[in-house]
Amino acid sequence: MEMDKQAERILQLIPSDGTTITAREIHDITGISMRDIYDVLTRLSVKYGQPIGSSRRGKKGYFIIKSETERKAVMAQLSSHIQTMTVHLRAIESAEI
Secondary structure, eight states: OOOOHHHHHHHHHSOOSSOOBOHHHHHHHHOOOHHHHHHHHHHHHHTTOOOEEEESSSSOEEEEOOSHHHHHHHHHHHHHHHHHHHHHHHHHHHOOO
16 A cells, blocks of 8 residues: 555654654654644554554654564553543543533
């Protein structure tokens, strides 16, 4: 599947050398809106199969997953986020309004 130009542009900016780039940095370089950047980052993984990871600790930002260790760390972070969001969802469902 051919990648769209916006996705290609953002993918070229995502480092694979152990460093990260934030969505804000991508915005500053490209002028692409933050919302579009988040959409493209999801599309890169889901539609184009790119191993895009993100870090919320240390140097925050996005990177290309290059090892099984990185993959496992990203998956653990995503799993934790899903659990937190599930708790939030249940709290909203049960809240009195």
